Amino acid sequence: MxxxxxxxxxxxxxxPAAENTxxxxxxxxxxxxxWPIEKNLSILTKNxxxxxxxxxxxxxxxxxxxxxxxxxLGMSGHFKVCDKSVPLKKHDHIDIELxxxxxxxxxxxxxFGACLWxxxxxxxxxxxxxxxxxxxxxxxxxxxxxxxxKNKKANIKAVIMNSKVVPGVGNIYASESLFLAxxxxxxxxxxxTENQASNLVKAIKSVLKKAIKQGGTTLKDFSGTxxxxxxxxxxxxxxxxxxxxxxxxxxxxxKIVLQQRATYFCPNCxxxxx
DNA sequence: ACATTGACCTGGGAGC
DNA sequence: TGCTCCCAGGTCAATG
Numbered sequence: 001m002x003x004x005x006x007x008x009x010x011x012x013x014x015x016p017a018a019e020n021t022x023x024x025x026x027x028x029x030x031x032x033x034x035w036p037i038e039k040n041l042s043i044l045t046k047n048x049x050x051x052x053x054x055x056x057x058x059x060x061x062x063x064x065x066x067x068x069x070x071x072x073l074g075m076s077g078h079f080k081v082c083d084k085s086v087p088l089k090k091h092d093h094i095d096i097e098l099x100x101x102x103x104x105x106x107x108x109x110x111x112f113g114a115c116l117w118x119x120x121x122x123x124x125x126x127x128x129x130x131x132x133x134x135x136x137x138x139x140x141x142x143x144x145x146x147x148x149x150k151n152k153k154a155n156i157k158a159v160i161m162n163s164k165v166v167p168g169v170g171n172i173y174a175s176e177s178l179f180l181a182x183x184x185x186x187x188x189x190x191x192x193t194e195n196q197a198s199n200l201v202k203a204i205k206s207v208l209k210k211a212i213k214q215g216g217t218t219l220k221d222f223s224g225t226x227x228x229x230x231x232x233x234x235x236x237x238x239x240x241x242x243x244x245x246x247x248x249x250x251x252x253x254x255k256i257v258l259q260q261r262a263t264y265f266c267p268n269c270x271x272x273x274x
Numbered sequence: 275a276c277a278t279t280g281a282c283c284t285g286g287g288a289g290c
Numbered sequence: 291t292g293c294t295c296c297c298a299g300g301t302c303a304a305t306g
Contacts, residue, residue, distance in 0.1 A: 003299065034282070034302085058300080075300055076284075091284085110283045112300060127302090154277060163301075170299055219299065220286080239299095260279075262298085 002073040004058060004135065004168025005211035006222050006230065010079050011055045013225025017081040017102045022049045023064065025097040028115075033093065033108060034074060038117040045069065045117075050098075056123065057131050057167025062096075067119040069096075070127070074112030080105045081225045109221070132166045135204055140166055142198040149189035149197065156192060157185040158259050160204065169204060172217055172239045175264045177203040179238045184272040185256075185263050191273060210235065238264040 002010070023045045028037050038044065048064040055061070062069040071077075082103050094106040094115060106115070118125050132148075133139035148165045149156070157178060160169050169177065178185050180203035183196050192200070211217060216230030219240070223229050237247055241264060242255035251268035 006299080034300095072300080074283095075298070108283095109285065110298090110300095112283065152276075158277085161300095172299060217299075222299075259277095 002058060002075075002077065002216070002222060003170030003173050003211075004055075004208055005173070005214075005232065006216035007055050007058050007060060007073060007168075008212050009216040009224050009230060010073070011053055011060060013081060014053050014060075014079060014104060017100075017225070018050050018053055018062075018098060018104065021098040021100045021102075022047055023096060024099045025095075027095040027097070028093065029095075030093045030111070033077075033111045034072070034114045035116065037094075037115050041069070041115075041117055045096075056128055057134070057163055058170075059128060061122050063122070067117060068122040070114070070116040070118060070122055070125060071106070072114040072127075074108060074110060074114065076110040076221045077106065077108035077113035078221065078223055079225050080107065080223075080227060104225075131163045135166050135168050135208055140201060140205075142194065142201050145201055146192065146194060146197040149192045152189035154189055155185060155258060156183060156187045156189050156200070157263060159189045160200070161259075166204070168208065171261050171263075172219075172236070173204070173207050173211065175239045176207045176237060179265060179270060180207060182269050184270040185258060185265050186272050238266065240264065 026042045026045045028041060045064060048066055051063040051065060053062055060071040082105055083101055084103060091109045092105055092107045096104040149159060152159060157174050159165055161174050181199040183200055211232040214230055214232035215224055216222060217232040218229035219233060238253050241253045244253050246253055246266040246269060249268050251266055253264055254267050256263050
């Protein structure tokens with residue numbers, strides 16, 4: 001489910017609920033998500049003020065006064081803001097109860113998500129330390145992308161989905177960005193021209209920004225912290241549109257499989273360069 | 275160092 | 291109705 005816009009939407013929903021509060025209690029109802037959950041998490045976080053809630057790539061950082069809870073939503077994770085009286089649903093794995101009475105409730109059917117505790121700088125955590133610059137920052141630019149494509153034989157779609165190059169671009173937005181930039185997903189990264197790199201960077205930024213404005217993309221599981229879906233699914237040009245007409249040239253959108261992932265593109269607008 | 279594949283889970287839909 | 295199979299927004303770990 002969640003790529004950068006969905007995580008950003010989640011963060012934006014959590015912040016107003018958690019501002020100027022403390023963790024009054026934290027309840028974990030499963031042993032592990034992707035990784036085991038710190039057994040003492042409840043004790044460690046009790047009565048700790050929430051300093052901030054931040055996003056880095058697809059990770060959510062709950063900075064407390066004595067450490068940080070690092071969340072990743074995996075494929076099916078989502079947060080809901082509610083109060084104690086709301087009955088539990090299946091797969092409600094974690095409740096962060098706040099001193100204002102609200103609960104940040106984490107639900108994750110597939111349990112591919114993560115909930116980790118760190119007392120050091122969370123940006124230096126092994127999972128975060130090697131990830132690339134934020135796609136919406138100036139550090140993510142054509143020169144940077146080109147440098148990271150050099151000598152790489154992998155296709156360009158794999159490269160922009162590699163969080164060590166740039167985090168936050170998942171399977172949906174990779175297809176959408178390549179369509180907008182008119183680059184074939186099959187293009188070898190090392191063959192990317194300066195012009196293409198520039199167009200691709202612009203396309204990624206544009207697609208992500210628009211998706212954030214729409215509250216993300218809901219195909220199935222995702223909802224914002226208010227339970228409402230994201231509306232970017234209605235704006236998708238190629239993802240999930242196999243057999244439909246391209247909005248630019250009227251050709252038929254094709255679906256192929258790359259790195260075992262569904263990949264959608266317009267064979268006419270996104271011609272392979274070799 | 276890079277590229278590819280399997281693994282982790284559950285649920286929903288298609289097809290029989 | 292119920293079974294089996296396939297697919298799904300992520301990404302780490304192991305392999306070549």
